[in-house]
Amino acid sequence: MNTELKVIVTRPSPYGEQLCELLSQHSISSDHCPLIHFLPDLSFNTDQRLALLQQHHTWIFVSRQAVNFCFDGFSAEQIANILELAQNKAIITVGDATADSLAQLGINGLIPPTPNSEGMIHLLEKYQLKEKPTLLIRGGQGRKLLQNYFSNGQLNILPVYQRQPTEQPLLTLSNRTAIVITSGQLLELVASHVASEKRGACTIIAGSQRISDLAQQIGFTTCYTAKDASNHELVKSCLLWRNNVT
Known part of the structure; x- marks a missing residue:
């Protein structure tokens, strides 16, 4: 059974790829799943x-x-x-x-x-x-x-x-998966991919307190809130999540 921790980055290009690269530098596995493009x-x-x-x-x-x-x-x-x-x-x-x-x-x-x-x-x-x-x-x-x-x-x-929403599918989620969400629209799109009864099975890395609060209101019970939506601060929250999970 694969128990590797995984971060799913939903933010669009080029910021999503940049965040994945930063996560890789900290030995965090990630997948870029952009749910919108500009x-x-x-x-x-x-x-x-x-x-x-x-x-x-x-x-x-x-x-x-x-x-x-x-x-x-x-x-x-x-x-x-x-x-x-x-x-x-x-x-x-x-x-x-x-x-x-x-x-x-x-x-x-x-x-x-x-x-x-x-x-x-x-x-x-x-x-x-x-x-x-x-x-x-x-x-x-x-x-x-x-x-x-x-x-x-x-x-x-x-x-x-x-x-504009993409047709990108969201990967399979588990309690060893975290999803980076930096806007209300991205949260809505993630919620459309995840059945309400499964939202407690993964972690949200939110780009603001507002996103974190909204995520919890719709059933994502575990949220880490970055200081802001910059990739640098998102990495900090991903590291905190990794340390707590492992």
């Missing part, structure tokens, strides 16, 4: 995106994908314009990885104390930005917390990417 949202062309960036005082980026897809397709002249614009904008990122993606473009973003909507609201309060025109750059769907916070009509949403 596609550009073509609702706004580059000129329209640039106009929205110009019109808003505050830019909020909710993920690395938000950064990458937002600036995809811009000309060198447009990028130069954006870099100049950014010097006079309040820019908030959800966490370190998103801030790093912006930094690679030469743009500095504020990082909240917690990598979630609550943390970003903390920064909006701290810098008194609620009354400023704000652009939320994200995928085609997301939590409603920021939208509810800006009940004064100062928030506009710029969707720049879509999450």
Whole structure:
């Protein structure tokens, strides 16, 4: 009987492969089972995106994908314009990885104390930005917390990417299996693959406390919660799980 510990990584490429490589470096066996992949949202062309960036005082980026897809397709002249614009904008990122993606473009973003909507609201309060025109750059769907916070009509949403489910099957699970889940959509997809009576047989490595809480509510009784959804923090939680299981 094979009793090898196994981590199933559900996050999309290239981050899933990167996490598997890091796990391998720590002698943790893993399989990449991406349950979603990202596609550009073509609702706004580059000129329209640039106009929205110009019109808003505050830019909020909710993920690395938000950064990458937002600036995809811009000309060198447009990028130069954006870099100049950014010097006079309040820019908030959800966490370190998103801030790093912006930094690679030469743009500095504020990082909240917690990598979630609550943390970003903390920064909006701290810098008194609620009354400023704000652009939320994200995928085609997301939590409603920021939208509810800006009940004064100062928030506009710029969707720049879509999450599309794959046809990837989930591997057989056991009490020696852990599944890495970093978003609510991934949790929903994992739950669709795992019958409710079998959800207690595996461990969830959650990328946030919110994901961990949701997982437990639907029957995944064993959850390890990473500090954030970065691969570095996810590896830490996988190591803790391995040490506790073995």
